[in-house]
Amino acid sequence: MTFKRPYSAGLAAFAVGLLAASSAYAEATVNKGDNAWMMTSTVLVLLMTIPGLALFYGGLVRSKNMLSVLAQVFYTVCIVTIIWVLYGYSLAFTGGSDFIGGFSKAFLKIAPEGKTILDAQAATFTADVNITELIYICFQMTFAAITPALIVGAFAERMKFAAVALFVPLWVTLIYLPIAHMVWYWAGPDAISAALKAVETAADGAAKTAAQAAFETAKTAFSDDGGWIFKKGAIDFAGGTVVHINAGIAGLVGAILIGKRTGYGKDLMAPHSLTMTMIGASLLWVGWFGFNAGSNLEASGGAALAMTNSFVATAAAALAWMFAEWIIKGHPSLLGALSGAVAGLVAVTPAAGFAGPMGAIVLGLVVGVVCLFFCTVIKNALGYDDALDVFGVHCVGGIVGALGTGILVNPALGGTGVMDYTIGKIAEYDLVAQMTSQFWGVCTTLVWSGVGSAILFKVVDVIVGLRATVEVEREGLDITEHTERAYNM
């Protein structure tokens, strides 16, 4: 990989930003309400993965592979948690280059000068409003954990556990961390807002000139210090690109490289418990409020908007999928409604804090039908065995969401518009510019994750082998790989 800027230059820019910022929020304290909300959100996102996603996926496989899916998801949460505090957070959320951060906060070395790690603060989207950095670290940790857990659905029922065990840490390190950095890393609003305020309040004459010069310096530092996709202007409120497109394309690549399940298209591969899938999907919806409304980082109106959108887009998408299926196939299915709900949650993820509620309903209606089309017509036409439709729901839903966000953020359509911190207000909306930015985000993620995942799957195949033997597959992964059965009745 090639960096746009050398590491040292990025570090210098970061240091400038840090110096400028430190004077601004030297005496800032965190708001306990924001902290409480973010701690709640963090455990809600954990709930999405375990048991939400685990049960959603587990119910969809055959009973002989139930535990293998649960084990893979649970393992993923545990390994990513450790990676995150060792170096993951630092590589994703410190300055460095446009593509990856540095090691300055590795091993959670976040304590400010002369203080402890309890005093470290992280920026929100409002100047001089911070939250405790440890909470921000845990919050982002749960995002890093759910993303690779989403991928395991694509190659469910045939991948060796050893292969999953090796693939997940490699993928998080080489695919997730750079994408998270590219999309989400920025300098924070404090320094630029303080400089802007200084210009506005400065007396005329020399003071004004000095303040203006300081502002220009701060503006340059602000524009330089951010991730590559962030600087392209792409907006992604809670992770449509970072989580869903990223995981979805990796899943498709994995499903193609590992091959179809033995007996695919011939044997009965019906879900073994749609009851569990319903429980899992519902827990996903509940947990997703932490994901989307939590991504506001403050317990404010923005969080309430994200919460509202996460209700209505999800409901609209579930109805869209269910009624489309009813019209086309003649029956409304529960699995269709559940799949639609997840597709709606995926699509509203990047839009949650940007779209208006009516826009979110339209987004949900569109994504419900588009994902149904991809999970049935396209998948059958192309013949790949994406076992649990990770691509059809998460990647396709993520793309619909990312592009839809670019449209629905428009204040004329009830959106919030995009904040421009260098002028201190909502920027003028420009459809072409915003959609171009969104395309940059989508395409960068597709290429980075698609190509990178293909390489990683090949590496893992050489080291431990990706695929279980046909005998193991027939017997089921639970008893052969884990020597356990899900149900002893």
Add this chain to the structure above:
Amino acid sequence: MKIVMAIIKPFKLEEVRDALTAIGVHGLTVTEVKGYGRQKGHTEIYRGAEYAVSFLPKIKIEVAIASDQVDKTIDAITTAAKTGQIGDGKIFVINLDHAVRIRTGEADAAAL
């Protein structure tokens, strides 16, 4: 002695049991089975993946009776299990050579 074996629709089990009790058949073995006959199977659809499920769930009951009770038993089962729809099931009658009650050692007619 005979064994009357019947394959019936699952939701007809209670009615069949009541009918057999009414004619004095005390004892019945029930097994959950799957199979197909003229009813064939049905189609299940999961997110667009269609599966032809050719084995339908049925209940198999077995009763051991004296030979002179066979007609009455068949009548009782037929009446109770009939819906008139395809898939009501079948009755098979098999010769029974010997029977023993495990607790007492009684044999044949006394063991039924």
